Amino acid sequence: MSSSNFIRGTMLLTAASFLSKFLGMIYVIPFTNIVGETGMTLYGFAYTPYSILISVSTVGVPLAVSKFVSKYNSLDDYYTSMRIFKLGTVLMFITGIVAFFIMYFGADVIAKLFLAEEKKEISLEDAAHVIQMVSFALIIIPSMSIMRGFFQGNQSMGPTAVSQVIEQIARITFLLIGVFLIKVVWDGSNSTAVGLATFSAFVGAIASWVVLLMYWKNRKRFLSEKLDQQKKKVRIPRSKLLKELFQYAGPFVLVGIATSLYQLVDLITFDKAMVAIGKGDISTIAYSVFNVQGHKVILIPVTIATGLSLALIPEITKSFNLNQVDRLNKQINQSLQIIMFFVLPAVAGLVILSHEIYGGLFGIDNISIAGPLFAWYAPTALTFAFFTVTCSILQGIEQQKFTLISLSAGILIKILLNSLMIQLLAEKGAVITTLLATSVAVFLNLWRIKTSLKFSYRRFRKLSLLMLIFTIVMAILLLLVKWLFGFFISYNDGQLIAFVITIIAVFIGGTFYMYFGYMSTLFERIVGKRIPILDRIFRR
Numbered sequence: 001m002s003s004s005n006f007i008r009g010t011m012l013l014t015a016a017s018f019l020s021k022f023l024g025m026i027y028v029i030p031f032t033n034i035v036g037e038t039g040m041t042l043y044g045f046a047y048t049p050y051s052i053l054i055s056v057s058t059v060g061v062p063l064a065v066s067k068f069v070s071k072y073n074s075l076d077d078y079y080t081s082m083r084i085f086k087l088g089t090v091l092m093f094i095t096g097i098v099a100f101f102i103m104y105f106g107a108d109v110i111a112k113l114f115l116a117e118e119k120k121e122i123s124l125e126d127a128a129h130v131i132q133m134v135s136f137a138l139i140i141i142p143s144m145s146i147m148r149g150f151f152q153g154n155q156s157m158g159p160t161a162v163s164q165v166i167e168q169i170a171r172i173t174f175l176l177i178g179v180f181l182i183k184v185v186w187d188g189s190n191s192t193a194v195g196l197a198t199f200s201a202f203v204g205a206i207a208s209w210v211v212l213l214m215y216w217k218n219r220k221r222f223l224s225e226k227l228d229q230q231k232k233k234v235r236i237p238r239s240k241l242l243k244e245l246f247q248y249a250g251p252f253v254l255v256g257i258a259t260s261l262y263q264l265v266d267l268i269t270f271d272k273a274m275v276a277i278g279k280g281d282i283s284t285i286a287y288s289v290f291n292v293q294g295h296k297v298i299l300i301p302v303t304i305a306t307g308l309s310l311a312l313i314p315e316i317t318k319s320f321n322l323n324q325v326d327r328l329n330k331q332i333n334q335s336l337q338i339i340m341f342f343v344l345p346a347v348a349g350l351v352i353l354s355h356e357i358y359g360g361l362f363g364i365d366n367i368s369i370a371g372p373l374f375a376w377y378a379p380t381a382l383t384f385a386f387f388t389v390t391c392s393i394l395q396g397i398e399q400q401k402f403t404l405i406s407l408s409a410g411i412l413i414k415i416l417l418n419s420l421m422i423q424l425l426a427e428k429g430a431v432i433t434t435l436l437a438t439s440v441a442v443f444l445n446l447w448r449i450k451t452s453l454k455f456s457y458r459r460f461r462k463l464s465l466l467m468l469i470f471t472i473v474m475a476i477l478l479l480l481v482k483w484l485f486g487f488f489i490s491y492n493d494g495q496l497i498a499f500v501i502t503i504i505a506v507f508i509g510g511t512f513y514m515y516f517g518y519m520s521t522l523f524e525r526i527v528g529k530r531i532p533i534l535d536r537i538f539r540r
Helices: 003-026 028-058 061-074 078-105 107-114 124-139 141-153 158-185 190-229 238-256 258-276 280-321 325-352 354-362 367-377 380-396 400-425 427-453 458-485 495-519 522-527 532-539
Strands: none
Touching: 003 028, 003 158, 003 280, 028 078, 028 107, 028 124, 028 158, 028 190, 028 258, 028 280, 028 354, 061 078, 061 141, 061 238, 061 280, 078 107, 078 124, 078 141, 078 190, 078 238, 107 124, 107 258, 124 141, 124 190, 141 158, 141 190, 158 190, 238 380, 238 400, 258 280, 258 380, 258 400, 258 427, 280 325, 280 354, 280 367, 280 380, 280 427, 325 354, 325 367, 325 380, 325 427, 325 458, 325 495, 325 522, 354 367, 354 495, 367 427, 380 400, 380 427, 400 427, 458 495, 458 522, 495 522
């Protein structure tokens, strides 16, 4: 695949992931207004263990299959690629069923881990109910993910991109209609509404499966032709295939659940630590800010890393296996630079406009707590993004085992310091601990890439300095816009006003930043070519 095809595939997945995450943020607005912060925290109780189990049940196999298929396709061994696809599908169906039984029948035990006994806002029965409802998605998602991995390994990003978007649309549509009917029309309970909301993951998974099966039907003949053209079919023992697959898969599962693991530590310790220091009255609101609503918002810039990572793995693997050193170094530089170019200014904007963004999206009722806490949480977008991409790079250069070390170091810091920091700094302590832990993990990954490949970060540092200068200029512009708005309106004037300020400020800041990047040729140097649509926009 050429550099332009690499960028095109990357941008396709990034755009699809961005749209998916954007929809995932937008639906939270009406959802929060219907079920409230308590309902959102209840929702988080279900989704954090679900996210972990969905990754554990797949054992990282979908992304590992992508890497596996890319490797053997580069060796023209399509027979082995097809074998691992079929073997992985059966394996994922079995582990999905097992994960479903664990989550459904262990819901009471899981719920007890999260709730402080002194808290009565959310009952144990309600928490167990929503956990059981989300568990049904575990039956179907693991085997569905295998097909996505197979298409990506064949350097076909379209099926994954389209199925992601359709899955999100089906899930959100079912969720919002169902919750509206239960709460508004029938005046039902929060537990019932949130339970149905978590069940929507199963509905979305079915919709995604249908899309992927349509792609499979259309492309099966092409894949069969490649298989028939293979003259020599080497039948590698099944045990050897599984061993190689799990060697790839182990690190993938931990990378996939990295964010959820940090949230799990908060889920277990946050409520209890806040009650212990006499702040149990705001713990539900605070937890919802940075682990539910706020996290949805920062996932939008992080999605750039996610889309890049999915497209990056097969390409890095191919370049490494073919010993194409210059191409490999260029791809690594591109991936790191794209993350910095998009996520750094996004973080600056989120910090400066934290009150306006949170108030405009989720209301200003608890803005005195939510605004400052959201500003503290925003920088984790950068560390989560870099962790995702650096782990993908390490996996592509056969250093996947090191990701276990870096993630373990980060999680260990989070476990050891979280309760202590909460007692010292209240709700901000949990956020600062996450930022510290993820920063350490990223630093370790960058160090390993450097030592393994003798990779130089000189170009990355040089361009990052230019991005930092542009971000500072943009930040000054945003502060000026806020100051001017202050003479007329403020986020305290209501949710709609806060939303209007956010839209105008983000448009101004984003436009100026992209203009700086375009006129300085920074964006062109990062992606490797001119972007026609930017030429047309800025020439006007």
